[in-house]
Structures are given as C-alpha cells and as structure tokens.
Amino acid sequence: MTDVFLGDLPLWSDIDARALLEELCAKHCVPFDVLEP
Template sequence: MPDNYEETSVADLPLWADPEANEVLRQVCSKHKVPVDVITELVALQRERQHQERAAGINARFEEILGGME
C-alpha cells in the first residue's frame, strides 16, 4: 500500500484522513511492531468484502497480508 492514502480504499476513514489520528495510528503500530501498511491492507480488505454474505477465501488473503510482517 502506498503512503499516499488518497489512492486507497481507506482514504475517507479518519485514521487515514485526519493527520492527528493518523499519527496516533502510526505510533501504536510502531509500538507493537505492526507495519501501517498491514493494517491498511486489512482494513481495505474488510471494506471490500463487507457487502458479501460469505467472504470466501478471506482467510487465505488475511494470511497473505499478515505474512508480510515476517
């Protein structure tokens, strides 16, 4: 995910749109050694799939995203 969140599907959310909230997100991620990009991808994936009754294959995608932390 790019640092320029206007290009992502999370750009309208306060954690990315509000500079102060985004700084808090970055601090918490840093404290817990979780890349902001990982959180961004997980939230974007959830938003993409929220309208589906069954999110087939979502667990595999979660594993793929979280695998990027290693």
C-alpha cells in the same frame, strides 16, 4: 447500498489520528501498511 472503503472513513483524513495509529503500530511492531487503505 453504496460501497464504503477504509479510505473513505474520516479517520484517514485526520492528521492527528493517523499519527496516533502510526505510533501504535510502531509500539506493537505492526507494519502501518497493514492498516492503510
């Protein structure tokens, strides 16, 4: 079994998805680095 890390998920390489996550974090007062791999 290979290890899978959050940074390997396609979500992190998608610029639009990342921007949306940053927006959601700001809206809900959650630091973005909590989600960052």
